[in-house]
Amino acid sequence: MTLVWTALAALGVLAVLGVPLARRATGRWVVYGGSLLACLVLLWAGLAALDAPPETLVLPVGLPWTGAHLRLDALSGAFLVLIGVGGAGASLFAIGYGRHEHAPARVLPFYPAFLAGMALVVLADDAFTFLFAWELMSLASWALVMADHAPDATARAGFVYLVMATFSGLALLLAFGLLAGAQGGYVFAQMRAAHPAPWIAGLAFALALVGTGAKAGLVPLQVWLPLAHPAAPSHVSALMSGVMTKVAVYGFLRIVFDLLGAPLWWQAVLVLLLGGITAVYGVLQAVMQRDLKRLLACSTIENIGIVFVAIGLAMAFRANGIAAGAALALTAALFHCLNHTLFKSLLFQVSGAVLVATGTRDLERLGGLIHRLPVTAVAALVGCAAIAALPPLNGFASEWLIFQAVLLRPDLPQWGLKLMLPVDGALLALAAALAAACFVRAYGIVFLGRPRSEAAAAAHEVDRISRAAMLVFAALCALAGLFPGLVVDALAPVVQPFAGGRMPVQGGEDWLTLVPVDAARGTYNGLLVGVFILASAALTAAVVHRLGSRALRRAPAWDCGFPDPRPDTQYSGDSFAQPLRRVFGTLAFHAQERVDMPRPGDMRAAVIEKSARDPVWDLLYAPVGTLVARVSDAMNVLQFLTIRRYLGFVFAMLIVLLLALTVMQ
């Protein structure tokens, strides 16, 4: 606890130091270097807390008679590890990447504050501290989103983000208010001990789902995420996507599993439904994006959906007292959180490197970067393979565990769950397949082929420190995929109290095999699969190289064998997405294409226009926006009344209240 406290204080000092140091070149080193150290300390403390008894600390600040309660238990520790890993990676990357900042004064002070806010959320042990840290996290990240405020799109993203963050904070405030009850027990220990009436608990659950879901990016509360995450500087995008969404997941787990006690089956159905829809919606959006960072942000929505499906499974099993299933699903959820932190941080760093190298995030202006950015290309390949859930990388391990939980198919008594499980399995399978397509597209268009613009042709590799950060994360992705048993064992003490059991001990298995329930029901061995893939790929490459190279003959270039030299003739991102857009987009997003062919003899180019609408925005947000605009238009008159009329309003209100008082007596 002392370590954590020191790290938090250090982050606070760095946030203050960021203001005067922003003008100097050393500022970057001090702030990001200091954040790196603080994150490593948080990581260390989180690891130590995993199998240690909970530690508490009460500070004499905050709400009167309550103080600020902090608590470091296994669940906090697990998420502190995520914050530490993600934060350390982003800080390391930023030491190099920060030199490209347009206005460092707009980033440096808020960056450590953002990290401290996230760490404080997972440590908070009373509602006031939790909400304070939650809002600190929201506001600091909002300031970071607005760092490059010049484009109109950023201002809009910032506004939408602020509205949604406020909404999320409000929902959580109400949820805690309900949990605290009439006596106002705002300390989490009091909430755990209280047993609210079923309808209050249900309402608090719904509010917690809305409040944390809005932060995590759960459909239909995800609208801000594809706008805000790409607008921030790349290392901040990595933090927002890789870490902040996990902090939201933490909030949900803390409230639902810890404060509310045992989950109910209808709650599980709700979470499963929303999670499945979110996964498919996110990946469908991602596969159609042209902007690299937006694509990554949409893919974050997909991964949050997967995590929530796993959490929903854990709730369903827990509600029916199936400890093994609950432990499996909850472990899988936490494992996937870790994995997403790793590969999404990596991929956002890659997008930052590409942005610096070429000055653009538009897929249609990139291409062929594998020749110009070899190190980045390797790291990106690992990240794309991991997020596409290809073995032997980490994405496969956690998604495989989730599928094992879906396929466990125990006898769940509730019809809602019986119907929901196969549906979710199908949605997850669809999302996984589409995610693979999405990242084949992303990698292929950005790194393979020929450059689609002069900037891409003249790209140059980023600095050493940024490259090192990317390689470290690529290595972590590979390690977590090759040795998933270690992660699962480390998560066991986190899962134990909430699932009522744990997964089988993985440490004793031969060859580091991953055993979800028992060895007879299917196992996975990342190491062996990895060795096999490596060996067979090397063998294939050697054979092709030997036989294929020998078959190579040089001959005069004949135009038939040489493609059109213009890069426009390549397969483009839009053409890759077109089949998927036609199959799924027509139904889900009203995607339409219109071809404008010139008349015969006309020399102008043919134009193809495509359009897509977001049903969530159209059905949910647009009506609310229209309503708010109409009401405020109507209320606008009130701003230009005479003094006497204002006085008259006050007077009339007073009279009405007094009359009401008289009548009510």
Add this chain to the structure above:
Amino acid sequence: MHGLSFDIAHMLAGSLVLVSFLMLYQVRLTALLHALALHALVLAASVAWQAHIQDAPHLYVTAALALGFKAALIPWALRRIVFRLGIHREIETVGGIGLTMLAGMALVALSLQVMLPVTAMEDPVAREDVALALSVVLIGLLMMVTRRNAVSQVVGFLSLENGIILAATGARGMPLVVEISVAFSVLIAFIVVGIFLFRIRERFDTVDVGALDAFRGGRA
């Protein structure tokens, strides 16, 4: 003794309401200021009587403050302002005196209806005082709403404040600090408003608040 002291307290509080009614239909500003001075005088008497029957000497200070500031200093200053602004001869169109008086009566009925059941358990002196004080406050507010001249709005505000003082002194055990701070806040408000009057006048050549509205309406 109890019956008599109650009757006198009741009479003084009732007189305050009566003077409030008096102020409602004064169309000349000088007459209105005289009514304000009378209002404060009645208030001072009422507070002094409360000091006597509650045996609370600090209330005498409040009474002296009311007498000094509200009955003498403020009306005198307002009178100077009115003369310096040269509006002492102006007749203000209040509009529908009968209607305003009826509204005032309705307000008194309302406040009695609200207050008497709520305070059923309390000391009868305090009950009546609080109920009548509420009517003074409401009538002051009504005056602020119906008047167009900034000076008469200030007068309405001051009479409203007198009602608050009456309510505060009627209740036993109100600390002196509260009363003094209320008195000072009124004094500050008076100074601010006085300065504003001159600024308004400087800009618009009138203290009719309608001119302010016209000015703002032009920008709206």
